[in-house]
Amino acid sequence: MARVLLVEDEESVRVGLRLGLRQAGFTVLEAATAAEGWAQLEGCDVVVLDWMLPDEPGIRFLERLRRTPRFEGLPVLMLTARAAEADRVEGLTRGADDYLVKPCSLPELVARLKALLRRAGRRRVVERPGLVLDLERMEVRVEGRPVELTRREFDLLAHLARHAGRVFTREELLEQVWGPDFFGTARTVDQHVAQLREKLGDAPNAPRFIETVRGKGYRFKEGG
DSSP: OOEEEEEOSOHHHHHHHHHHHHHTTOEEEEESSHHHHHHTGGGOSEEEEOSOOSSSOHHHHHHHHHTSGGGTTOOEEEEESOOOHHHHHHHHHTTOSEEEESSOOHHHHHHHHHHHHHHHHHHSEEEETTEEEETTTTEEEETTEEEOOOHHHHHHHHHHHHTTTOOEEHHHHIIIIIOTTOOOOHHHHHHHHHHHHHHHTOOTTSOSSEEEETTTEEEEOTTO
């Protein structure tokens, strides 16, 4: 049974959606603020997000979510009263997978959520030659062998693997994986890459997965 997280501050709207989505077979999680929603992201399969929230604009919540590697494939449908074309374009450009204007029909919302979940099911697993990452369960396998990683190691590996072939500087990785509020140094990235290589069995002088690009940073090797 799919779990829908409703991030909506209007209680009357939440109640109506909760009842309708439960009747449609969903498990419903609820949040009245961005902070409450963020705390429940780990337990959901799809997010219905309002733009106007009391503690943080939904669009900023969405941007934060898209910068967090373990949530990159989590589908988000924005459900908001903002009906202007410019708002719809902004929402989709900033990372929403779908956009609906309130009030909307429940059958249409359910149909769109099911479509998002079908597509997400194909995105929540990252496969590279010899390596499989399950983004929802935070599990890693190398040649079928399970590998235990810390959350930060997993986030770093997932971010690199999802963008195979792209070179990231250490500064970019600090911002995109650790977050803009983290006060670390390039050495932090180097240490985590070294730990990942050891756990994955990836020799630095002949890497199968993570390459060092001299003078630039790191990339996940295209083709494994």
